[in-house]
Amino acid sequence: xxxxxxxxxxxxxxxxxxxxxxxxxxxxxxxxxxxxxxxxxxxxxxxxxxxxxxxxxxxxxxxxxxxxxxxxxxxxxxxxxxxxxxxxxxxxxxxxxxxxxxxxxxxxxxxxxxxxxxxxxxxxxxxxxxxxxxxxxxxxxxxxxxxxxxxxxxxxxxxxxxxxxxxxxxxxxxxxxxxxxxxxxxxxxxxxxxxxxxxxxxxxxxxxxxxxxxxxxxxxxxxxxxxxxxxxxxxxxxxxxxxxxxxxxxxxxxxxxxxxxxxxxxxxxxxxxxxxxxxxxxxxxxxxxxxxxxxxxxxxxxxxxxxxxxxxxxxxxxxxxxxxxxxxxxxxxxxxxxxxxxxxxxxxxxxxxxxxxxxxxxxxxxxxxxxxxxxxxxxxxxxxxxxxxxxxxxxxxxxxxxxxxxxxxxxxxxxxxxxxxxxxxxxxxxxxxxxxxxxxxxxxxxxxxxxxxxxxxxxxxxxxxxxxxxxxxxxxxxxxxxxxxxxxxxxxxxxxxxxxxxxxxxxxxxxxxxxxxxxxxxxxxxxxxxxxxxxxxxxxxxxxxxxxxxxxxx
Amino acid sequence: xxxxxxxxxxxxxxxxxxxxxxxxxxxxxxxxxxxxxxxxxxxxxxxxxxxxxxxxxxxxxxxxxxxxxxxxxxxxxxxxxxxxxxxxxxxxxxxxxxxxxxxxxxxxxxxxxxxxxx
Numbered sequence: 001x002x003x004x005x006x007x008x009x010x011x012x013x014x015x016x017x018x019x020x021x022x023x024x025x026x027x028x029x030x031x032x033x034x035x036x037x038x039x040x041x042x043x044x045x046x047x048x049x050x051x052x053x054x055x056x057x058x059x060x061x062x063x064x065x066x067x068x069x070x071x072x073x074x075x076x077x078x079x080x081x082x083x084x085x086x087x088x089x090x091x092x093x094x095x096x097x098x099x100x101x102x103x104x105x106x107x108x109x110x111x112x113x114x115x116x117x118x119x120x121x122x123x124x125x126x127x128x129x130x131x132x133x134x135x136x137x138x139x140x141x142x143x144x145x146x147x148x149x150x151x152x153x154x155x156x157x158x159x160x161x162x163x164x165x166x167x168x169x170x171x172x173x174x175x176x177x178x179x180x181x182x183x184x185x186x187x188x189x190x191x192x193x194x195x196x197x198x199x200x201x202x203x204x205x206x207x208x209x210x211x212x213x214x215x216x217x218x219x220x221x222x223x224x225x226x227x228x229x230x231x232x233x234x235x236x237x238x239x240x241x242x243x244x245x246x247x248x249x250x251x252x253x254x255x256x257x258x259x260x261x262x263x264x265x266x267x268x269x270x271x272x273x274x275x276x277x278x279x280x281x282x283x284x285x286x287x288x289x290x291x292x293x294x295x296x297x298x299x300x301x302x303x304x305x306x307x308x309x310x311x312x313x314x315x316x317x318x319x320x321x322x323x324x325x326x327x328x329x330x331x332x333x334x335x336x337x338x339x340x341x342x343x344x345x346x347x348x349x350x351x352x353x354x355x356x357x358x359x360x361x362x363x364x365x366x367x368x369x370x371x372x373x374x375x376x377x378x379x380x381x382x383x384x385x386x387x388x389x390x391x392x393x394x395x396x397x398x399x400x401x402x403x404x405x406x407x408x409x410x411x412x413x414x415x416x417x418x419x420x421x422x423x424x425x426x427x428x429x430x431x432x433x434x435x436x437x438x439x440x441x442x443x444x445x446x447x448x449x450x451x452x453x454x455x456x457x458x459x460x461x462x463x464x465x466x467x468x469x470x471x472x473x474x475x476x477x478x479x480x481x482x483x484x485x486x487x488x489x490x491x492x493x494x495x496x497x498x499x500x501x502x503x504x505x506x507x508x509x510x511x512x513x514x515x516x517x518x519x520x521x522x523x524x525x526x527x528x529x530x531x532x533x534x535x536x537x538x539x540x541x542x543x544x545x546x547x548x549x550x551x552x553x554x
Numbered sequence: 555x556x557x558x559x560x561x562x563x564x565x566x567x568x569x570x571x572x573x574x575x576x577x578x579x580x581x582x583x584x585x586x587x588x589x590x591x592x593x594x595x596x597x598x599x600x601x602x603x604x605x606x607x608x609x610x611x612x613x614x615x616x617x618x619x620x621x622x623x624x625x626x627x628x629x630x631x632x633x634x635x636x637x638x639x640x641x642x643x644x645x646x647x648x649x650x651x652x653x654x655x656x657x658x659x660x661x662x663x664x665x666x667x668x669x670x671x672x
Contacts, residue, residue, distance in 0.1 A: 027668050029624060030620045062619040063668070182672070249580050
């Protein structure tokens with residue numbers, strides 16, 4: 001009888017996949033059939049959409065409606081297809097001109113009252129829509145800021161289904177090419193719910209939230225100013241707070257400069273957690289490309305803070321030690337969600353009380369530590385999440401955590417001590433570059449170090465400079481940090497000064513370090529050279545890096 | 555006769571007039587057998603049309619069309635066979651139609667004729 005098409009986006013990992021929604025209205029028993037691998041949330045869309053359409057003042061077609069989602073083989077999850085299905089049905093019923101849906105993507109969950117509710121993953125979906133040649137996207141107002149980050153895409157913030165249908169009947173055509181060049185956001189704001197006028201335009205027209213968010217997103221996407229990127233957590237924390245631990249502060253600086261992983265070992269109260277929490281304060285801000293990548297992951301995980309469409313600070317993620325493997329590396333039933341490792345992408349993943357984590361959880365980190373991404377396979381699809389983070393592990397030396405240096409005797413048996421740290425498996429520790437022991441400090445040491453402790457801003461400047469040196473050296477490659485350079489490249493074009501490798505060769509012969517350890521130590525030595533302003537690492541840097549690597553006897 | 559039955563009869567009368575105006579030939583009305591009743595049996599060219607009439611005074615309990623469930627549809631099919639057997643006639647096709655009659659005001663009705671349901 002009547003057929004109409006609309007488009008939506010399915011997410012696999014942080015990748016948007018175009019889904020074509022076909023609605024067919026034909027003679028038959030009154031029913032809504034949904035085909036094309038929908039999950040439970042999507043099956044329930046039938047009831048949500050019917051209520052939303054009826055409560056938007058539209059009439060429900062009294063016929064047999066078949067809605068097909070293609071490609072049929074791609075599993076489709078969640079409620080984000082509601083809006084597209086509703087629009088396709090209304091178009092098939094003749095309530096919306098069919099041509100108006102061309103070149104547009106619709107995303108959003110529908111409330112029973114016809115409100116459009118926010119959905120996760122709008123940023124990657126919008127990016128995929130733009131890449132697929134679509135000119136416009138209709139999204140919930142809460143997600144408009146995210147969608148507006150994508151250049152060359154008209155963003156229509158639809159507060160209700162009724163408002164969107166009114167806009168589709170009356171507004172200007174939204175086909176590709178008619179959208180303004182550049183990242184300017186267009187927010188379609190309903191002046192008054194129930195009225196049939198949708199005001200288009202990027203200006204926030206005094207109707208509160210939606211427009212304001214879209215405007216902020218536009219500023220961020222054009223790189224107009226860092227102000228658009230709100231400060232991340234711990235804005236007022238400072239590295240100078242960690243007094244009495246100059247060696248550990250230096251270790252944190254090296255890790256920040258080169259992207260190396262860090263193990264902090266020490267009794268309670270010496271500043272392990274404090275130091276880890278301050279690591280993001282000495283990391284440089286994310287550039288726009290990195291910020292978009294990070295924001296896309298947080299968009300999929302639905303962890304974006306409200307009113308802050310773009311994450312500009314390196315993320316800091318500190319999961320509790322009872323976390324499951326799925327919580328750390330990603331996974332879950334139905335919708336595959338990114339785990340803490342991906343949420344810490346381009347930032348810091350801090351595992352406090354590392355030996356308390358389940359061993360298989362820790363070992364699941366080995367893949368992302370090596371490849372910088374997590375690949376999760378499910379029947380029917382494989383999702384990849386980027387996960388290039390700086391790992392920081394903190395551990396007590398033993399279960400009782402009484403330190404001999406503090407004048408208390410450890411009450412653990414030798415076996416208990418061995419077992420405790422043995423939970424950090426060899427292969428995992430072989431990937432942790434810097435191992436540093438924090439010792440309890442006396443009052444005199446605390447007082448004297450107070451003058452010496454540098455604030456985060458000073459250290460961050462050195463880190464930024466070292467990163468720039470590394471970036472200049474790695475220009476033309478796809479690596480930015482020393483820690484990312486593969487071993488083969490290291491041996492080919494990034495050799496330390498002649499003779500400097502001698503201590504490493506000796507340690508390798510003695511079995512103190514692995515072949516991977518040699519590569520990791522050389523990478524660290526490059527970071528040390530960058531921090532010191534040297535052209536390439538010499539004996540000093542190699543020796544220092546070997547010391548950091550061997551660190552503490554475990 | 556109760557009000558609801560009176561409404562039903564009125565609806566069936568309106569439906570029959572509507573079908574006749576649409577060019578269908580009414581063959582039988584309120585045909586009964588042990589399994590149930592057929593509201594209207596008509597011929598549309600070489601097709602036998604079994605027509606279920608559903609009349610509602612308002613949509614508080616759903617629209618008339620929604621009242622036709624898959625079960626009722628299956629029953630109509632069985633009844634259609636019984637009618638054909640009882641009358642010993644042959645048609646190229648047996649079609650099941652629904653006529654939804656909805657009272658929109660005092661003495662006013664809207665009629666929706668859906669051909670070929672399921």
